[in-house]
Every structure is written in C-alpha cells, then in structure tokens.
Amino acid sequence: MLKNMSDQTDGDDEAAVDALRSAVMRLSRRLKHQRVDESLSPTEMSVLGTLARCGTATPGELARKEHVQPPSMTRIVALLESKGLVSLEPHPEDRRQKVVKQTERAEAMLEESRRKRNAFLASLVQGLDEDEWAKLREAAPVLEKLAHL
Amino acid sequence: MLKNMSDQTDGDDEAAVDALRSAVMRLSRRLKHQRVDESLSPTEMSVLGTLARCGTATPGELARKEHVQPPSMTRIVALLESKGLVSLEPHPEDRRQKVVKQTERAEAMLEESRRKRNAFLASLVQGLDEDEWAKLREAAPVLEKLAHL
C-alpha cells in the first residue's frame, strides 16, 4: 500500500517505518530482561510459547519453527521435560516420532511471564499522557496483525 | 496514567498492553533475523548502535550499557577493532581507560542494516489497509517515546 501514495506521504512513511523499527527493537530488548525463570534460555521459553499456540508438536516441527537444528531441540525438549514443563508421548501413526505437549505447570509459568512483562510495559505507559496512550491503544491491534503477516 | 481510569477502560488497557507486548516481541524476533553482517553477533551489532548514539565511550561504559561483564567487552571491542569498525584511543585524563570510537565503515554498515530492516518492515506494511497504516503511523512516535522512557 505504500507505493500508492504521493511523494510527500512517502517521506512520512519512511520515517514512520524507521521509528517503528527502532522502537520495536529497543522495547523488545527491555521486555526480554523481564524473565520469570532465569534458568530457562530465550529459546526454551520460546518453545513453550510455541507449544502454547500450537497445542502439541513433534521435536522436528519445533526445531523448524524455532530455527534450531534437531540435535539442539533434542537437548531443549529433554531439559524442559526434566523440569516438568513438557510431557513426551509416542506418535500415534509414526513410531519414529514423538509428540511434545506442554504441562499445566508450563502454562502457569507462561501466564506469570506474560504478567511480568505486561506489568513492566504498563509501568512505562505511566509516562505517557492520555492522548499518546489513546493513539497507542488504537494501534495495538494493528501491530499485532503486522507481527503475524 | 492507567490508574486514573474507570474499570471499563482498565480492561481495555490491559488487553492493549498485552497486545503491544506480544506484537513487539514477535516483530523484534523477525527483524533481528534481517542481519547485514552474519559474522557479527547481536551484542556486537548493539555495541555499534550504542556508539552511534553516544559518539564515544570507554570499554567500561559499554559493558555497563550492554549488560555485559568487562572481560566480554574487552573481547568484543578487540574483535570490532580487528574488523576496522571501531578505533581505540588513549583516554585524555585517565591513562587506565581507553576511548572507543566508531569508524566511518561502521557507520556505513549500520546505515545498511537500518535500510534492510526498514525494507523488511515496509514489506510487511504492504499487508495493511490504508486505515490500519494511518493508525500505526500516528502511534510510531509514541512507541519511540515509550522505548526511551
């Protein structure tokens, strides 16, 4: 849609895209530090997040989704299982594969993690005035859509 | 400012904060993959970004800003110097310290990195309709402010 606009607007668009990029990168770095369980690496947390969205997955699927090699996922899944955060079951159709499922404990941890990050973000939002927050609230669902495109 | 609102609005606020958090985290993960120089680690890129903002800094300052221990920063600075991305000068007042400065080459690389990420983000923005993009553009400067709070 950017290409349909006038030259004038194009400059604004570029500036907005640049502002978006840098703001997203900085905010994410700060949000990432708000960890619930320091003993879990970012990838390990990410696997739990993926499982929360997908329900269940095989180690191979998880490796592809997290952009990690299969041996690494073997290690990650084993660690998560040892912490009681996922359970492993045999695949119903293919005896080579396994089915990874998150436990209730993982669900509770993810919920706490979300709460912590939300609280941190909410504390930052205190520094905005009413008008600024209104704009951000309008844009929130759009940002979500963008993240899924 | 959130606490001054009615209960009704508080629910909306929470949802918006949650949407913001998850969108920012997902977008950042995708933006991070848009790297210009695969041989530089995220921290090394981040150090260059910090230098671009601060002009110059001592290794100790950089270590504190990047949340990295001094020995790690020693290694990082040495690597960046070996790639011609930073230069090291003696500190004018304290002979223990050093002054790290980015080179023109680093500046050019950062600019290319920004371009690449902006292009990626712009391609995502194509998937939005006019109205959604307008909302996002309004919110972009607010997001930037939020990231700096």
Added chain:
DNA sequence: TATTGTTATACTCTATAACTATA
C-alpha cells in the same frame, strides 16, 4: 586502597557429523 582493563579458564548454548530405529 580502589578502579580500569586484561588474561586465563570454565560454562552454556548451538552446530555438524555419525549413528539407530522406523517408514
């Protein structure tokens, strides 16, 4: 005596290569 930066060493996370079991 405290502080800045470095060297030596160990740990964590991930990758590649080789192997086992199943399709």
Added chain:
DNA sequence: TATAGTTATAGAGTATAACAATA
C-alpha cells in the same frame, strides 16, 4: 533408500577469578 530422533564432539559467546597498571 529416506526420514525422525539421538549421541558425540567442536565452536561460538559469555562469565568468574586472578592479575597488571593507574588513580
């Protein structure tokens, strides 16, 4: 013969501890 997962091993990146030089 190809594929899913594992085991063994090596390579980044970072940390802690001990040290040198300067304040």
